[in-house]
Amino acid sequence: MSRGAAMLIMGVFTLYFLTPIWWLLVSSSKTGGDITGTAPLWFTADSFPTFFANLGNLFTYSDGVFGRWLANSALYAGLGALVGTVIAAMCGYALAKYEFRGREAIFNVVLSGVLVPATALALPLFLIFSQVKLTNTLWAVFLPSLVSPFGVYLARIYAAASVPTELLEAARLDGSSEARTFFTVSTRLMAPALVTIFLFQFVAIWNNFFLPLIMLRDQALFPVTLGLYAWNSQISQIPELRVLVIVGALVSILPLIATFLGLQRFWSSGLGAGSVK
Amino acid sequence: MKVTRQTTVPAIATGAPTIRKRATSSAQRRAVLLFVAPFGVLFLAFYAVPIIFAVVQSLLTVERKGTFGPPQQVFGGFIQYQQVFQNTEFWESVGRVLLFGVVQVPIMLGLALLFALLLDSPLLKGKKFFRLAFFAPYAVPGVIAAIMWGFLYSPSLSPFGAVTSQVNFLSADLVLWAIANIVTWVYVGYNMLIIYSSLLAIPTEIYEAARLDGASNLQIAWRIKIPLVVPAIILTGVFSIIGTLQLLAEPQTLRSFSSAISSTFTPNLAVYTTASVPNYSLAAAFSVVLALATFVLSFVFLKATQRKVSQ
Numbered sequence: 001m002s003r004g005a006a007m008l009i010m011g012v013f014t015l016y017f018l019t020p021i022w023w024l025l026v027s028s029s030k031t032g033g034d035i036t037g038t039a040p041l042w043f044t045a046d047s048f049p050t051f052f053a054n055l056g057n058l059f060t061y062s063d064g065v066f067g068r069w070l071a072n073s074a075l076y077a078g079l080g081a082l083v084g085t086v087i088a089a090m091c092g093y094a095l096a097k098y099e100f101r102g103r104e105a106i107f108n109v110v111l112s113g114v115l116v117p118a119t120a121l122a123l124p125l126f127l128i129f130s131q132v133k134l135t136n137t138l139w140a141v142f143l144p145s146l147v148s149p150f151g152v153y154l155a156r157i158y159a160a161a162s163v164p165t166e167l168l169e170a171a172r173l174d175g176s177s178e179a180r181t182f183f184t185v186s187t188r189l190m191a192p193a194l195v196t197i198f199l200f201q202f203v204a205i206w207n208n209f210f211l212p213l214i215m216l217r218d219q220a221l222f223p224v225t226l227g228l229y230a231w232n233s234q235i236s237q238i239p240e241l242r243v244l245v246i247v248g249a250l251v252s253i254l255p256l257i258a259t260f261l262g263l264q265r266f267w268s269s270g271l272g273a274g275s276v277k
Numbered sequence: 278m279k280v281t282r283q284t285t286v287p288a289i290a291t292g293a294p295t296i297r298k299r300a301t302s303s304a305q306r307r308a309v310l311l312f313v314a315p316f317g318v319l320f321l322a323f324y325a326v327p328i329i330f331a332v333v334q335s336l337l338t339v340e341r342k343g344t345f346g347p348p349q350q351v352f353g354g355f356i357q358y359q360q361v362f363q364n365t366e367f368w369e370s371v372g373r374v375l376l377f378g379v380v381q382v383p384i385m386l387g388l389a390l391l392f393a394l395l396l397d398s399p400l401l402k403g404k405k406f407f408r409l410a411f412f413a414p415y416a417v418p419g420v421i422a423a424i425m426w427g428f429l430y431s432p433s434l435s436p437f438g439a440v441t442s443q444v445n446f447l448s449a450d451l452v453l454w455a456i457a458n459i460v461t462w463v464y465v466g467y468n469m470l471i472i473y474s475s476l477l478a479i480p481t482e483i484y485e486a487a488r489l490d491g492a493s494n495l496q497i498a499w500r501i502k503i504p505l506v507v508p509a510i511i512l513t514g515v516f517s518i519i520g521t522l523q524l525l526a527e528p529q530t531l532r533s534f535s536s537a538i539s540s541t542f543t544p545n546l547a548v549y550t551t552a553s554v555p556n557y558s559l560a561a562a563f564s565v566v567l568a569l570a571t572f573v574l575s576f577v578f579l580k581a582t583q584r585k586v587s588q
Contacts, residue, residue, distance in 0.1 A: 001495065004401035012411045013392070017462065020425050021413060023436055027428075040436030087315045094312035098305055106313065113324050115515070115575050117523045119545050120568035123552055123560055124327035127334060144323040152316060178308030207418040209526035210545065214552065223528075225420040231425050234532045246428070249421045256416035261409070 021253075028054060028247045032240060054247040061244055068220055069227035070252070073206055075138070076223055080145040081202035088148045088201075089194055092155025093186060097163060107156065113149035120209045129215065140215040141223070145205045151197040158193035159186065195266035199259065206256060224252045328568070335562035350558075357562035366541040367563060371570070373453060374543050378521035381457040386513055388461070389468035393506070394498050396469070397476040408473070412466035419463065419526035426459045427534035447535035455535075456527050464520070468513040475509035476502060511582050515575045522571045525549070 019041070029037050029043055029051035038044050058066050095107050125144055129135045163186045170180040187194065212226045222230070228248050231241045260267075338353025361367060392411060396404050414422065428434045430446040446455040479502065487497050525545040532538045541547040544567050552560035 003400045006395050006398065007402070010392070010395060010401060010407050013388075014407065017411050017414055017466065018427060019436075020422075020462070021417075023429065024425055040434070040438075055562065087319065090312040091316035094309050098309045100306065100309050102556055106317075110316075110320065112362075112572075113320065114573055115519065116324065116568055117519055117571050119328045119523045119525055119548070120331070120571070121324065123548060123557075123564050124331035124334065125323065127554075127557060127561075128327060128330055143319075147316070147319045147323050149320070149324070154543070178304060179311060182308075182312070203415070207420075207526075209418075209420055209529075210549070213529075214549070223588045225418045229420050229530055232427075232530065239521065245424060249424055253417050253421060256418075257413060260412070262418055264409075267422065276426075 012199045020186050024246060024250050024253075025087030028250045030243075032243045033245070035243070045146040051247075054243055055251070058244050058247045058251065065219060066224070066227065066244075066248055066251075069224040070221050070255075072138075072221060073225070073252070074255075075147060077202045077206040080142055080205050081198050084148050084201050085151060085194055085198040087146060088197055089155045089187065089190065091180065092152040092157075093159045093163070093182060093190070095152070095154045096159035097165065097168060097186075104122065110149045110152045112234040113147075114147075114153060118204075118208070119210045122214055127209070135215050136217045138221060141208075141212050141221075144211060145201075145208065148197065148201045148204075151201060154193055154197055155190065158190055162189045162193075190268055195263055199263060199267050202259070203256065224248070230250065297506075301490045331561045331564050332567075334558055335565050337558050339558065353558070357558050358566070360559055361562045364526055366539075367544065367547050368545045370541050370547050374521055374524055377453055377524070378455075381460060382514065382517045382521060384457075385461045386466050386468060386510060386518065387464055389513065390472055390503070390506075390510065392465070392469045392471035393476055394475055394502060396473050397502065398494060398498070400494075410472070411469055414463045414465075415467040417463060419459075421529050422459050422463050423456075423527040423530035426455070426462070427531055430455055431534060447531070447537060449537035452531070452535050452537045456524070456531065459527050460520070460524075463518070468517070471513055472506050472509045479505050507582070509559060511579065514578060514582070518574050518578060519571055522567060522574070 023041060026041060026043055026047075029047035030038065031046075031050055031054075034044055034050075044050070089111075094104075095103055095110075121144070126135060129140050133142050167185065168181060171185055172178075176184075206223070207225065208223075209225060209229070212223050213229075216222055216226065219227070219230070228245055231248070232245050235241050236247065330403060336352060336355050337350045338356050339348050342349070366393065374415060394405075395401055396408060401407065417425070420443045425446075429436065430441060432438065432441045432445070435441040445451065471548050483501060484497055487501060492500070523545055524543040528538050528542045528546060529549070538551040539546075546565070548563045
């Protein structure tokens with residue numbers, strides 16, 4: 001293949017991947033009428049003030065519920081992924097670096113957990129949570145999000161490859177406790193895997209739809225995706241919501257894109273770990 | 278990472294070998310418990326127990342004493358499963374996602390492999406830009422992606438009015454492929470990166486040796502690179518199969534743009550609809566069948582591809 005052909009393929013697909021996001025950005029800077037009336041992929045003369053007016057409306061509409069949704073998503077995904085990563089890393093590390101009875105059995109059970117679709121768990125979780133009166137609470141979405149079998153799998157593979165057993169033995173001889181060795185020495189060596197686990201769990205929780213959809217009734221508890229979904233399904237009755245949905249969609253994807261760009265250096269080296277034998 | 282071997286290690290260890298060994302191993306046992314317990318407890322509570330609960334729930338059925346008696350859950354054996362097998366809407370939805378998967382997954386993974394190979398080839402300039410541009414859609418949640426594309430598909434709002442006024446992507450004939458396009462758009466970059474990072478792990482000496490033997494770039498890609506990234510492709514394949522059978526957010530969101538998507542369009546939508554009736558026992562039976570199907574399909578795919586690799 002020639003250089004020209006390669007660049008052409010990549011160029012065409014760059015348009016495919018970026019045009020929808022570009023359209024979202026441009027549309028966010030238009031009034032409801034201008035979205036249909038003006039050139040869809042270019043700004044209008046008033047784009048700048050209109051964008052900020054839209055943004056203002058987004059955060060004040062319905063007593064500022066959108067800000068609440070963003071905060072909820074940040075809590076569910078941010079804190080959930082953080083705690084979940086630590087828990088998964090400890091388990092994967094133990095499976096990689098210690099010999100104990102039942103080790104392979106535990107690993108196999110966790111591995112089969114990777115294959116269980118999250119949506120198949122959502123309904124039984126709803127039934128269980130409704131018996132202990134936990135549906136329609138923060139906990140109903142937060143607690144199940146902490147479990148990441150794929151995180152354990154990644155952590156095990158990465159720990160096995162990057163934490164030398166000799167180093168652990170040396171730490172033991174120096175009198176360091178197992179937990180201290182893990183948190184001060186091993187986690188540093190596992191950093192790329194930890195960032196990767198965190199990011200992918202963050203995205204999985206941020207994107208999770210079924211669990212909040214069936215668990216939550218109270219709008220104040222919605223994550224941003226469920227909130228925008230709810231607004232989007234009311235557009236036919238309340239047309240002014242269309243602009244808010246578009247601006248809201250833009251605002252809701254920016255934190256994720258920023259997180260990925262900011263942490264790129266770390267996760268791109270950890271990403272390959274899951275696929276290397 | 279290199280660790281310099283310390284000659285003092287055996288010398289210290291021989292001082293009191295048995296005591297030290299016993300002391301460390303009990304400390305290590307406690308450490309294992311400490312490390313595994315948090316995940317273990319959560320896994321039991323939010324994976325194992327719900328699965329067991331779903332199976333139990335699917336074996337129950339609601340009965341009333343007389344016409345006006347209070348409803349009561351009683352053991353019903355496989356009645357729900359009989360209903361699952363007789364439910365044509367559910368099986369239509371299964372057929373729909375299987376058709377979807379057979380078409381969409383190979384296209385998506387084929388593109389991901391092509392992009393990964395191009396990124397890894399000496400042909401491209403601006404690799405970093407392409408990598409980020411192709412990966413960016415992965416940061417867009419399924420619901421948001423479906424809302425965006427819903428607008429893009431709509432004849433009145435779309436920037437591609439010339440196309441969308443001629444072809445109705447939201448019609449009954451095309452809406453499944455409209456969803457396939459959204460899923461492809463979101464996940465190609467993610468799969469590309471997984472394959473690309475496993476290409477980066479291949480030692481470059483292999484290519485030098487092949488070049489000395491007169492291999493072209495294309496031959497290197499076909500004979501060396503692709504066979505070596507098969508494990509990565511299998512991994513992305515398994516995740517894609519799971520994802521396909523789980524389709525929910527995109528079709529559910531697009532329902533506000535298209536009347537062609539029924540409340541049982543995908544198996545998960547059927548579960549959701551049945552649960553909101555509410556008929557929890559039948560919905561639980563759907564979930565169990567779906568989870569089993571996912572398991573079996575992923576497993577068969579793993580076995581089939583592994584056999585091919587070892588041949």
